[in-house]
Amino acid sequence: MSTTRIPDQRAIIDRRKLASEIEALVAQHGNKSRPPVVEALKRALESGRTEMEGRLAARPSAGHAVAGGYSFLIDQLVRVIHEYVTQHTYPNANRSAGERLAIMAVGGYGRSEMAPHSDVDIAFLVGERRNAWCEQVVEAMLYLLWDLGLKVGHSTRTLDEAIRLAKDDLTIRTALLEGRYVWGDRTLYEEGERRYTREVVEGNERxxxxxxxxxxxxxxxxxxxxxxxxxxxxxxxxxxxxxxxxxxxxxxxxxxxxxxxxxxxxxxxxxxxxxxxxxxxxxxxxxxxxxxxxxxxxxxxxxxxxxxxxxxxxxxxxxxxxxxxxxxxxxxxxxxxxxxxxxxxxxxxxxxxxxxxxxxxGFFAGFRPKPRLVKGYRVFGGRIAAPSDDWFRKDPVRLVEIFQIAEAEELEIHPETMRQAARDAKLIDNEVREDERANALFLELLCGRNDPEMVLRWMNETGVFGRFVPDFGKVNAQMQFDMYHHYTVDEHTIRAIGLLSQIEKGELKDDHPRATRLIHKVSSRRVAYVAALLHDIAKGRGGDHSELGAEVALELCPRFGLTESETELVSWLVLNHLLMSHTAQKRDLTDPKTIEDYVSQVQSVERLRHLAILTAVDIRAVGPGTWNSWKGQLLGELYDASSERLRLGHMRHGRKEKVAAKKGHVADLLGEKAGLVEELGTTFGDAYWIAEPVDIIALNLVHYAAARDLEHVLSVHCEYYEARGATLVTVIASDHPGLFYRIAGGIHLAGGNIIDARIHTSRTGWALDNFLVQDPHGAPFREEQQLRRIEQSISDALANRIDLTPKLAQRPLPHSRSKAFDVSPRVLFDNKASNRFTVIEVNARDRPALLNRLARVLFESRLVVHSAHITNYGERAVDTFYVTDLTGGKLVEGERQNRLEARLVEAAGDALQARLEDA
Missing domain, CATH: 1.20.120.330 (Nucleotidyltransferases  domain 2)
Structure with a gap:
């Protein structure tokens, strides 16, 4: 396809000079000339590659010239090799009609578009099948090309075979379509070209x-x-x-x-x-x-x-x-x-x-059905088209109108009109942007009831979207350099709007039952769609994109036609669009202070509803697999608790009532074993009953009773826990310092990632620890063999049968690509997030057994971990710990906190990982 002329070709390879060198080598070495010839060819190849690398370094964007240069280099080598083989290895002065050979370049090589390590795709056309001389020449040429270290894709066919196969096989048909003559029998090649057009192409276009x-x-x-x-x-x-x-x-x-x-x-x-x-x-x-x-x-x-x-x-x-x-x-x-x-x-x-x-x-030759008109546009065959070439020039507001009509009427836009819109997008100036009708049309499109996602994507393709909303134009094709976000900002935003539309239509009810209900309860659906559009609008500007985006919203919303109260709500949502996910994933939702703090920021049920909807679409639009039942469950718990607090002005039940209600619920779940609630009710304090969900308590009580009856020193139980899309790992053991970090190490060694952990101690001195575990891809362990492996690994870790530190250092990180990112470890202490605990949040690059290493530091610093919450954002991990000192008090600011911070930063950093791997 490339038509670029290659400058200074002889600097890449001088074919005549190389051919003369080979002639001299043949004269000097005779029948033993092959090794020195190969060396001469290798030198020519390396010299050509070095020249092309230099040219690319000098002109880093010269794609055509460089790709064409590499193709030229191979062309010349193939020609020299052909001449050497046909003149010195298998000379044949009197060839028969069947002993004809043409060499074609196909694939990227055929288009003269070769990268430095592209395959060399060659098609050998021969006069007749099983021709000994042609077979010998082809084989000798291939061996020489392989000796040069080239990866060669090749075929040898007669013209009849090539044409027959091209008719049957799309790959061969395409390869021959871009075949290019390199060397050999030109007449044979040209005959093939004519036959290909006549026999393969004509009549088969559609x-x-x-x-x-x-x-x-x-x-x-x-x-x-x-x-x-x-x-x-x-x-x-x-x-x-x-x-x-x-x-x-x-x-x-x-x-x-x-x-x-x-x-x-x-x-x-x-x-x-x-x-x-x-x-x-x-x-x-x-x-x-x-x-x-x-x-x-x-x-x-x-x-x-x-x-x-x-x-x-x-x-x-x-x-x-x-x-x-x-x-x-x-x-x-x-x-x-x-x-x-x-x-x-x-x-x-x-x-x-x-x-x-x-x-x-056809039968209806000459018949042309008449298109219908919709608001002056031609509609035919499910497509809408501008009626004239100057349609948008006469009234640039039409550049917005056509997309709104397409969404409302469920029409495609004719490609010629798309081309016109792309050409005329520059007509959108400040006057059009401030036009009341244009903004009303845009808002109608954004909140469309059919498929706003698809039509906004078309609008983006033409450049109309970015011209009409310049702030959106700034994030057009803007990538986020991390492993968490799968798409560019504009694509993520348009997907979020599409997901919101699907939720409103009830199409995602199974995954998002709460959002599906809430979207029909909010007082303004326009707020939901505009917030989805603007939540990431200020990314890539430097500074906090939430704060900058909230300011953008205050400017844009009145322009779009939103009321003052709608504008205020959109701006608040953009400012706080990460609040709900961060609270749900990084804080203990059973701690009343978490709910109090969250509610004090949200302040109204309407805000809460909108934030729940926006959070769901934002997480899901990040990419495949980022939304899962675990996140859904956490967000649901936060929504329900804060909704109750907002509606009633207080929590419906105090601590005692909550514990009593939970005990009753657990007794119902246990059925015949309901007596365990009475029997073990006081073994665990109120904190346990409040912290754990009723279904997990029911499992825990049965497990605990069995372990005590059998007088087990250690009892480990794993099972698939469908409600959270994870595996529940419960460990019952005699409580002792360091238990938590050892259990975490055992789980990591078995290939598990801990996503949540709750640590409890009974009044009789037994530890009951619950862990939610997933595999490195965010899926639960279900197979019996996998569950037994986790149990065995924990047992080995607690019995000191394995040395955890070197074993964990050897485990590969599931995302080895994370090394491409700079993630500096950061430690935050918060004594206000909980009335009882100090909350320690560690941000670091995800790595093998990070939780184990951090937990070990906390143990060695004489702190007690009560719960741990683990969140991953691609290459970045955020591990949150609720801790007290050995007396049950908070960790106050001062020298001890500073020493702990330094140790946690070291445990999370790259230098320690390198030392462990060396050890």
């Missing part, structure tokens, strides 16, 4: 189009189905090189173009779009070349660690509020977005062309 689109959709699905995944595949991902290639393949197959430039002549692209196509292609090719050079292999996934290095190599610089890697990735996603826009317009053109051709030939 079938090729549908097969290619099917193939593309399957590829996208496999790789995340979004061009905004934060570790994109540059080659095969959505908006990547393969999508551009697909356009070219379809254009070449249907319109017989030989280069991307000819897509303009065929009317499939405008000149501006073609330049955009080349720009995106040049950038993506350059990124891929950098990745291959950095890794020394054919790497196409732009991982977090590579993002930093490629940004550096491509000369991106830090800016206030945005690091160089974030700026590089934002530019990357803008290119991917452009590829998406081009693809939509291009494919629609192709489909229209094919439909027109079919109509001309």
């Amino acid at each position: 079938a090729f189009l549908s097969q290619k689109l099917e193939e593309r959709n399957a590829r996208h699905k496999r790789l995340g189905d979004s061009r905004y995944v934060v570790e994109p595949n540059v080659k095969d991902g959505k908006g990547g090189l393969r999508d551009l290639q697909t356009l070219y393949w379809i254009g070449k197959f249907i319109h017989r173009v030989s280069s991307a430039a000819e897509l303009v002549d065929a009317g499939l692209m405008t000149q501006v779009e073609y330049r955009s196509f080349r720009r995106a292609e040049r950038f993506l090719l350059a990124v891929r070349c950098h990745m291959h050079i950095i890794t020394g292999r054919a790497e196409d996934r732009l991982t977090f660690d590579l993002q930093r290095q490629v940004a550096e190599r491509m000369n991106f610089a830090d800016r206030p509020g945005k690091s160089k890697v974030e700026r590089f990735m934002q530019f990357y996603f803008l290119q991917a977005k452009r590829v998406g826009s081009l693809t939509g317009v291009f494919l629609a053109h192709i489909e229209d062309d094919l439909a027109k051709n079919a109509a001309r030939k």
Whole structure:
């Protein structure tokens, strides 16, 4: 596809000079010339690669020139190798008609788009099958290419075979479509070209189009189905090189173009779009070349660690509020977005062309059904279109109106009109942004009852969204350089709006029953949608995005037409959109002070309802798997407790009433064993009865009674706990210092991640500790073998049968990619979050057995851990501990707190991990 001329070709490889060197080696070594010839070829390959690396370093974005240069290098080597083999290894002066051989470059090599470690895909065309001379030459050439360390994809076929296989196999049909003559029998190659067009292409255009689109959709699905995944595949991902290639393949197959430039002549692209196509292609090719050079292999996934290095190599610089890697990735996603826009317009053109051709030939030739008019727009075949080329120029408010009508009437927007909207988006100025009608239309679209997500995505593709809401334009393609967020900010926001719409329609009732009820109880649904739009609007500006976003909301909401009270509520929601998730996941919800503090910030039932809805869609829109039943349960508990407190002005029941009510509930659950409540009721204090859910208490009492009856010194029980999407691990043992950190170490060694822990001591000196555990992927352990492994590992750890420290240091971190991020350990002490405990929060990079190491420091510092709450945000872990000293008092500020902070920072840091791994 590349039409870039390669400058100073001989600096890459001088074929004549290399051929002369090989002739001299043959003359010198005769039959034993192969080893020195291979060495000469290797030197030429390495020299060419070094030259291309230098050129890329000098011009880091010169994707076409560099990819074309690598292809040129291989071309020349293949030609020299062919001449050496046919003249010196297997000379044949009088070839028969069957002894014809043509060498074709196919795949990326055929398009002259090679990265440093791309496969060399070659098709050998031969005059006839089982021709001894051709087979010998092909084999000798392949061995020489392999000796150079090249990864070669190859096929040897006669013309008849190639044509037959191309008819049956889409991969072969595509490979031959972009086949390029390299060397050998040119007449044979040209005959193949003619036959391919006549026998494979003609009459099969529509079938090729549908097969290619099917193939593309399957590829996208496999790789995340979004061009905004934060570790994109540059080659095969959505908006990547393969999508551009697909356009070219379809254009070449249907319109017989030989280069991307000819897509303009065929009317499939405008000149501006073609330049955009080349720009995106040049950038993506350059990124891929950098990745291959950095890794020394054919790497196409732009991982977090590579993002930093490629940004550096491509000369991106830090800016206030945005690091160089974030700026590089934002530019990357803008290119991917452009590829998406081009693809939509291009494919629609192709489909229209094919439909027109079919109509001309079909039974209804000449018949044209009349489109209907909707508010002046033409609607035909489920698509809405602008009636004239100057439609938006006459009234730029129509740039918003067309998207609102499309959502309300459930229509697609005609690609030609999408192209017009993208071209005319620049007409949106301050006058249009302040236009009352334009804002009313936008708000109607945002809160649409059908599919606002899809239509807002179209609006974003054209650039209209970012022009109409410039603050949204700033987060367009803005990535968040962490392992928690799977999408760019704009994509995350649009997904959140889509999830809100699905919740309102009842489509996510099973996962979000509470939000599904609440969305119909709030006094303003507009607030819910505008808050979803604005919650991350100020990311990438430096400073706290919640505070900055709240200010943006105060400006934008009146413009959109929201009332003063709606504006105040949206601004509060944006400011506090992380409050509910942080409280639920990082605080002890059974501690009355947690609820009091939360309620004092929320202050009203209306705010609480909206915050619960926004929190659900925000977490779920982060990416697949971030929402789970565990988070749902925690948020539900927080909502119910705070709702009760807000409605009644106090907690419905005091401590005694709560304990009595729980005992009654547990007795009901135990049925025949209800007597255990009476028998063991006073063995555990009120704190236990308040802290644990009734179903866990019921399990605990049966387990505790059995352990005491059997006089077990240690009893460990594991079972799948469906209500929380986790595995419940209960340990009953004689209480002694260090028990908690040892149990945590045993669980870590068995491959478990602890997400919550509650530590209790009976009045008779027995510890009863409950842990909720998941595997490294956030799923529960269910298999009998897995559960037994956890039990055995805990037993071994408590009996000192294993040395925990070195064993834990050897365990690999599930997310080894986290090393690409800088996460400085941070320790926070809070004596106000609880009336009874000091709350210690440790923020650190996630690593093997972090909880075990932190818990050990607390034990060695003579502190008692009463509960622990563990939260993960991708590469970052936040472990929260509720502690007292040995006398039951809080840890006061001063020297002891400072020493503890220093030890916790060391335990969470990289230096200690390195020392442990060395040991």
